[in-house]
Every structure is written in C-alpha cells, then in structure tokens.
Amino acid sequence: MGSTNSDALTGPRTEHVLPSSAATAVKVVIVGGFGVGKTTMVGSVSEIPPLSTEETMTQASAGIDDNAGVEGKTSTTVAMDFGRISLNEQLVLYLFGTPGQERFWFLxxxxxxxxxGSVVLVDTRRLDTCFDVITRLEDRRVPFIVALNSFPDxxxxEIADVRRALDLPDSVPLVECDARLRESSRDVLLTLMHYLRTLTAAQETL
Structure with missing residues (x-):
C-alpha cells in the first residue's frame, strides 16, 4: 500500500542532531530542594526542547511537600527533567534534573x-533544604559544585558566609547564578566541568 507524504517518517530536526565533531558525552545531574529552579535551569540552557515531567500541584500534597518560601508555586517535577547542551564542538552534556520533594528521592x-558530576542548586531563602541533598551526594561520592540561584526577594x-553555613570544603566551587538566563546556567556547567577536570588531574598525580 503506497504511502502519502503525511505518512513518511521524518528524522530529527537539524538543530537536534549532534554535531559530527562530538567526541564526548557526559551525564550531569542537577539537584536541589523543592522549588529551587532545577526545571528552569534545564530549560534555559538546553539546546533542544527540554523534556519535563511537571504536574500541577493539588491539595493532596498539602502537609506533605514543604513549600515554605515558594507558596506561589503551582507545578512540580514528579520524575525528571532532561536537556542537552554542547559546551564546544567536542563535548556534549546530557542534563537530568531531579524532583525536589523527598518523597520522590527514590528516583x-x-x-x-x-x-x-552534579550541580546542587540552592535558594538562599531556604538554605536548610539543601543539607540532605549534599549529604546524599557525599554518601554516593558524586563530585558536585553548588550554585546559588538568584531570586528577586x-x-x-557573602559567598564565604554561605560556604560556612553549608559546611562546604574550600575545594568545592560555590558560585552565584540566575537559572533563568542561558549564559548564567552555561557558566555553572562550565564551572562543574573545570572542577571535574581538576579532580581527574589530582588523581592522576597520586
């Protein structure tokens, strides 16, 4: 049976295809507490339409999810966010954003x-939400950096004060960012890549 043009299979759009020069693909996970901007960061920096599993929050989550400080939030990630960015012609990052609520941490x-490696995204209005996140990464021995997401309020x-509050070693990068801006989110990922390269170089000298 002949097929019409509408039945023909089409490949991915040109802008979605990896460049032929891509030599290395790296998986990076963006973590943080509820409502710190993980979905926003993935969406702002991804060069392909990001995959998001956001669902509308309902009354059923009342008393379960701690939305202190983000009372106006109406949706939440229930599985993961996914995006992709080419940092240069050879290096491609696959980005996975985790759910922030503790009840989804089994994912x-x-x-x-x-x-x-991982980026820990932090809201300075609710620093307490990232302590358990950092502990879990340390237990897993996953290298990470910390990014302070700027919110209007x-x-x-001072960076040094936040470092002390989080009990972060001096060796772990701590940077400020605006997850809404592509350039800012890209710079966070570049910081992570430089940090991972530093760790690899240190191991090679042992």
Missing amino acids: WNGLFEGAL SPKH
Missing part, C-alpha cells in the same frame, strides 16, 4: 547511574 538511584549573603 535518584536511576538518575545518578553513570553521572560524572533572596537575601544577599
């Missing part, structure tokens, strides 16, 4: 398989 096991703190 982390699969999301972290094969991950080279976020209190301003």
